[in-house]
Amino acid sequence: MKGKKSEAFWAGRVIEGILLLDALLAIVVIFLIGLLILIEAWPAFRKIGFVPFLLGKEWRPGKELYGLLPMIVGSILVTLGAVTLGVPIGVALATFLAEVAPPWVQKVVRPAIELLAGIPSVVYGLFGLAVLVPLVRQIPVPGNSGFGLLSASVVLAVMILPTVANISEDAIRSVAREYREGSLALGATHWQTIIGVVLPAARSGIVAAVILGIGRALGETMAMIMVIGNSVIIPKPLNSNPLTIFLSQARTLTGNIAVEISYATGLHENALFATGVVLFILIMLVNSMAHLAMRRRS
Amino acid sequence: MQRPWTKLLGVILIALLITGCGGKTSNESSQVQKQISVAGSTTVQPLAEKLAEAFMEKHPDVEITVQGGGSSVGIKSAAGGIADIGAASRELKESEKQKYPDLQVFVIAYDGIAIIVHPGVEVDGLTRKQLQGIFAGKITSWKEVGGADKTIIVVAREEGSGTRAAFEELVMGGKQITGQAILQPSNGAVKKTVASTPYSIGFLSFGYLDEEVKALAVDGVAPTKENAAQKRYPLVRPLNLLTKGTPSGLVKEWLDFILGPEGQKIVQSEGYIPVK
Numbered sequence: 001m002k003g004k005k006s007e008a009f010w011a012g013r014v015i016e017g018i019l020l021l022d023a024l025l026a027i028v029v030i031f032l033i034g035l036l037i038l039i040e041a042w043p044a045f046r047k048i049g050f051v052p053f054l055l056g057k058e059w060r061p062g063k064e065l066y067g068l069l070p071m072i073v074g075s076i077l078v079t080l081g082a083v084t085l086g087v088p089i090g091v092a093l094a095t096f097l098a099e100v101a102p103p104w105v106q107k108v109v110r111p112a113i114e115l116l117a118g119i120p121s122v123v124y125g126l127f128g129l130a131v132l133v134p135l136v137r138q139i140p141v142p143g144n145s146g147f148g149l150l151s152a153s154v155v156l157a158v159m160i161l162p163t164v165a166n167i168s169e170d171a172i173r174s175v176a177r178e179y180r181e182g183s184l185a186l187g188a189t190h191w192q193t194i195i196g197v198v199l200p201a202a203r204s205g206i207v208a209a210v211i212l213g214i215g216r217a218l219g220e221t222m223a224m225i226m227v228i229g230n231s232v233i234i235p236k237p238l239n240s241n242p243l244t245i246f247l248s249q250a251r252t253l254t255g256n257i258a259v260e261i262s263y264a265t266g267l268h269e270n271a272l273f274a275t276g277v278v279l280f281i282l283i284m285l286v287n288s289m290a291h292l293a294m295r296r297r298s
Numbered sequence: 299m300q301r302p303w304t305k306l307l308g309v310i311l312i313a314l315l316i317t318g319c320g321g322k323t324s325n326e327s328s329q330v331q332k333q334i335s336v337a338g339s340t341t342v343q344p345l346a347e348k349l350a351e352a353f354m355e356k357h358p359d360v361e362i363t364v365q366g367g368g369s370s371v372g373i374k375s376a377a378g379g380i381a382d383i384g385a386a387s388r389e390l391k392e393s394e395k396q397k398y399p400d401l402q403v404f405v406i407a408y409d410g411i412a413i414i415v416h417p418g419v420e421v422d423g424l425t426r427k428q429l430q431g432i433f434a435g436k437i438t439s440w441k442e443v444g445g446a447d448k449t450i451i452v453v454a455r456e457e458g459s460g461t462r463a464a465f466e467e468l469v470m471g472g473k474q475i476t477g478q479a480i481l482q483p484s485n486g487a488v489k490k491t492v493a494s495t496p497y498s499i500g501f502l503s504f505g506y507l508d509e510e511v512k513a514l515a516v517d518g519v520a521p522t523k524e525n526a527a528q529k530r531y532p533l534v535r536p537l538n539l540l541t542k543g544t545p546s547g548l549v550k551e552w553l554d555f556i557l558g559p560e561g562q563k564i565v566q567s568e569g570y571i572p573v574k
Contacts, residue, residue, distance in 0.1 A: 060474070061458060062457055129490075137496070142448075142449045145480060147491070230482065231478055231481055232477055233477040251481075258483075259456045259481065259483045260456055262366065262483075263367075263368035263369075263370060263371070263457070265368075265374060268457075268458065
């Protein structure tokens, strides 16, 4: 009896050990990736200097000019655009699924959203190239090529929709039943309950969803290269209307690496790895913010 | 209570770990003795691959591997002995000539750079001066070069591309390509962008020309292979193979094959201009 028990006990321990090893492996891998990128990037930080690299406005590798500011601004603007377009739709979708939709609608809509998450990035890029870019080009502003922040933001908004919708829906569903019942008992309508009680109660979960969406947006590469134009400029409005800044071309941090890495040597290559370091830090910051938001919720 | 599935799971996990860690393969024994490695320009790459295939067909014991990486990589690889042969779609810079004095350059073909516009553009030809103005961002409307009153949308290649370097050398004369240019990472992507964007202009290798885009005359000379071969068309660049020191043995054999009638026939049939 005793022997049997300890056999099962040891088997359990062995498996626990293996699982722990797997978990450690994940940490080691992320640590190694970070370290290797940093080693490759180090000469760039040393020769260019951290501040000139981050705040330099000129990126001309042929002239040994490496300023990352246009790409940082590009990444931030396109993410801002995607969040502005994608988050309201995502949260509305989550609210609809969690609170309003009859079960059969949920059964159709939820797999559809999951499918959206499974479509490869390059296919979104193709869609953007074939449909969005020509559509955006119709906006009659001189210098508008269709390629640029607006097309990229729309593509990104669709791409972050599953992240935002899924996590927001979980947050809305986990709002305590008593809150809803209390609100309804006080005479509020279903709609008033959603707006006044459920959404505020799910706020921190929704914030986490938005931040994770931002992380997804910052990391997106292929679809961005295909529709954003990749010009190394700090985007400016094309005419007196400040909104036309979204018709300007731009380049993202991810695009900067992907477009140039195949030709880069020497300091140019180091500078691209340094771009990777900046991106790495940015995404780590965003993810920690999401974790903080999640923790506050629980 | 025994839980057989936990044991099974353990076995599977261990098996996965073992195969994952010990997956070292040894193919040293199957290595072909006679090898040539080529690395560099992505413009030269498809041509070099065709020339390698043809040579390997005649000499089945030889293996030629062709890698991309770009012209700068090709020059460095050849100079550093990383590859037997480097490929570059531009001429060597002065700095490179000084840094690697023992590099031998073999021009295996010429390639024209075509100026392309969206088919809707009425302009049929531009001078190099006008091209410089357009790509530098000085000339911003088609009206200034005899076209419609529409903003010119400039499409170019990314920094480091051999085609861009050759274009800068042949057209820009030290001026910078405007930051407003849409940058695309390949010849194919440039063509696609120009073909689909009204009032756009770009440049690409002759090998990629087709009726999707309109090719412009430069300095009054039409962009045809004949004009390029006779050096009338001004935007022609050499496609180079580079070796460290004088080539010998198998490398020399392959280079002789490329520069011989068979190799040059392949050059022609692939859409490039033969050297002889």
